[in-house]
Amino acid sequence: MAQRICITSQKGGVGKTTVALNLAVALCERGKRVLLVDLDPQGGVGLALARGDTALIGLTEVLTGRARPEDAVMATRLEGLSLLPRGRLDPMDVPHYEQAVFAAGALAKVIGALQSKFDLVLYDTPAGLGMPTRAALSASDWALVIVQTEALALRSLSQLLRVLEQVRATVNPGLKLLGLLPTMVELRKEPSREVMEELWGGFAGVMESTVPRAEVFAAASSRGVPVAFLEGPLSPEARRFESLAVEVETTLNQG
Amino acid sequence: MAQRICITSQKGGVGKTTVALNLAVALCERGKRVLLVDLDPQGGVGLALARGDTALIGLTEVLTGRARPEDAVMATRLEGLSLLPRGRLDPMDVPHYEQAVFAAGALAKVIGALQSKFDLVLYDTPAGLGMPTRAALSASDWALVIVQTEALALRSLSQLLRVLEQVRATVNPGLKLLGLLPTMVELRKEPSREVMEELWGGFAGVMESTVPRAEVFAAASSRGVPVAFLEGPLSPEARRFESLAVEVETTLNQG
Ligand SMILES: Nc1ncnc2c1ncn2[C@@H]1O[C@H](COP(=O)(O)OP(=O)(O)OP(=O)(O)O)[C@@H](O)[C@H]1O
Numbered sequence: 165m166a167q168r169i170c171i172t173s174q175k176g177g178v179g180k181t182t183v184a185l186n187l188a189v190a191l192c193e194r195g196k197r198v199l200l201v202d203l204d205p206q207g208g209v210g211l212a213l214a215r216g217d218t219a220l221i222g223l224t225e226v227l228t229g230r231a232r233p234e235d236a237v238m239a240t241r242l243e244g245l246s247l248l249p250r251g252r253l254d255p256m257d258v259p260h261y262e263q264a265v266f267a268a269g270a271l272a273k274v275i276g277a278l279q280s281k282f283d284l285v286l287y288d289t290p291a292g293l294g295m296p297t298r299a300a301l302s303a304s305d306w307a308l309v310i311v312q313t314e315a316l317a318l319r320s321l322s323q324l325l326r327v328l329e330q331v332r333a334t335v336n337p338g339l340k341l342l343g344l345l346p347t348m349v350e351l352r353k354e355p356s357r358e359v360m361e362e363l364w365g366g367f368a369g370v371m372e373s374t375v376p377r378a379e380v381f382a383a384a385s386s387r388g389v390p391v392a393f394l395e396g397p398l399s400p401e402a403r404r405f406e407s408l409a410v411e412v413e414t415t416l417n418q419g
Numbered sequence: 420m421a422q423r424i425c426i427t428s429q430k431g432g433v434g435k436t437t438v439a440l441n442l443a444v445a446l447c448e449r450g451k452r453v454l455l456v457d458l459d460p461q462g463g464v465g466l467a468l469a470r471g472d473t474a475l476i477g478l479t480e481v482l483t484g485r486a487r488p489e490d491a492v493m494a495t496r497l498e499g500l501s502l503l504p505r506g507r508l509d510p511m512d513v514p515h516y517e518q519a520v521f522a523a524g525a526l527a528k529v530i531g532a533l534q535s536k537f538d539l540v541l542y543d544t545p546a547g548l549g550m551p552t553r554a555a556l557s558a559s560d561w562a563l564v565i566v567q568t569e570a571l572a573l574r575s576l577s578q579l580l581r582v583l584e585q586v587r588a589t590v591n592p593g594l595k596l597l598g599l600l601p602t603m604v605e606l607r608k609e610p611s612r613e614v615m616e617e618l619w620g621g622f623a624g625v626m627e628s629t630v631p632r633a634e635v636f637a638a639a640s641s642r643g644v645p646v647a648f649l650e651g652p653l654s655p656e657a658r659r660f661e662s663l664a665v666e667v668e669t670t671l672n673q674g
């Protein structure tokens with residue numbers, strides 16, 4: 165049975181999609197069969213891969229009954245990595261989309277029909293604690309919380325942790341914290357160091373792995389590829405995702 | 420009659436709350452009476468001012484009938500700047516809050532009761548095109564679109580512009596584009612320069628003002644104040660908000 169991981173943060177622009185994409189690639193290169201699901205109504209994963217929103221059918225069509233789950237899953241150039249994109253969505257329909265994905269059991273049913281073919285399912289979610297994120301947390305085994313090392317992102321962390329507890333206490337007793345992953349880390353800069361110290365000192369589950377702030381991410385975004393796919397030798401940042409994949413697998417195996 | 424400005428972006432973490440807060444201060448210092456409304460369920464404005472979510476009553480209490488609009492507005496240390504905070508909101512109730520704020524006419528009614536006391540109303544919104552943002556656009560005269568100068572933020576811009584047109588064509592014919600405001604600009608770095616060139620070359624309404632990427636914002640965030648309130652002489656970044664305020668006023672007067 166596939167393990168389902170929800171990649172989430174209350175704060176926006178902290179690196180959720182970047183981690184979802186690059187972690188999926190790193191897990192796949194370690195031999196795992198991975199399904200990456202784009203739950204963000206803005207289609208973050210598609211945008212990161214520079215595919216316009218007019219392209220593929222996806223979750224939107226499945227939720228509205230116009231396609232079967234297996235028809236919406238697409239292969240990628242990496243053997244073993246499949247993608248369930250957002251699908252064609254008029255941006256005026258975002259409120260309807262959010263209600264459809266949050267409807268009781270809808271997402272769990274879609275992913276249930278696909279789980280047998282994969283070892284891991286990764287959900288990329290939009291910022292916030294609205295309906296898409298709540299739907300994903302209800303249909304997940306693990307929550308990977310992304311924490312940008314800036315004061316504002318740290319302040320909203322306790323709201324998210326409270327929701328994880330509440331979801332576990334109500335609709336999904338199997339939900340566990342995979343860890344708190346620090347992103348955009350700049351240990352040479354005091355504000356970032358201060359946030360790391362607050363994380364280590366004040367929160368359980370802070371991961372060993374971190375994602376440094378690095379120009380290579382903007383370069384990868386402008387080319388529309390994960391960092392591992394950039395030309396030339398593997399960058400130190402892409403290696404970071406290898407060690408993150410190892411840490412994730414270790415935690416899942418201890419599950 | 421106060422002019423209502425919705426500060427919005429599809430993408431997260433691009434500087435919406437930072438601009439909302441610092442622009443409100445700059446407009447107020449130019450003699451305007453300003454109401455800053457926090458529509459973000461995470462309470463971004465409160466977080467930026469380092470006030471926990473247990474503190475103040477606000478929009479949540481007004482929408483649920485537990486307080487009158489005028490009771491929820493609070494003064495700040497700056498004469499002429501008032502705040503309508505998010506209010507006390509259990510993060511598990513975010514889906515209900517989003518539906519309540521989006522209910523037909525709800526927000527317009529709350530702001531309608533307050534407008535006579537102000538020259539300007541500024542809405543800070545969460546990332547995305549969900550219910551809080553749609554509610555704000557329906558009850559606004561202007562949309563100020565925040566565009567981080569990174570490839571990912573630019574790709575989602577056309578979805579937002581389509582929504583502005585649709586809102587104008589359906590529920591709010593008076594909605595106008597105030598402008599596209601580039602943030603986190605780093606003209607010494609190629610990806611940022613490339614995005615600026617795409618903005619100037621491909622979009623109408625790009626503002627003269629820009630907000631540079633600068634350490635002072637992280638410093639202000641960790642102290643929980645707008646940049647204009649940091650100790651010492653006014654930073655060049657705080658001055659940028661003065662010139663942004665001038666540009667905003669000029670556009671409004673032409674409107
Ligand atoms: N470690 C990093 N160092 C530098 N830039 C990064 C890093 N991670 C992500 N970025 C850049 O920061 C921006 C935001 O990243 P991303 O879109 O992954 O965040 P997100 O949390 O998914 O945002 P949203 O809330 O809009 O979904 C992108 O332009 C991306 O290229």
Ligand SMILES: Nc1ncnc2c1ncn2[C@@H]1O[C@H](COP(=O)(O)OP(=O)(O)OP(=O)(O)O)[C@@H](O)[C@H]1O
Nearest residue numbers: 176314431432433434435436437546632633636640
């Ligand atoms: N011009 C800037 N230069 C450097 N850092 C900035 C700048 N503007 C904002 N920041 C920092 O970037 C982070 C995100 O800013 P902010 O919270 O204002 O964005 P937002 O769009 O409101 O995010 P959200 O989508 O979560 O509401 C904060 O830590 C803030 O201090």
Ligand SMILES: [Mg+2]
Nearest residue numbers: 180181204208
């Ligand atoms: Mg994203």
Ligand SMILES: [Mg+2]
Nearest residue numbers: 435436459463
């Ligand atoms: Mg904000």
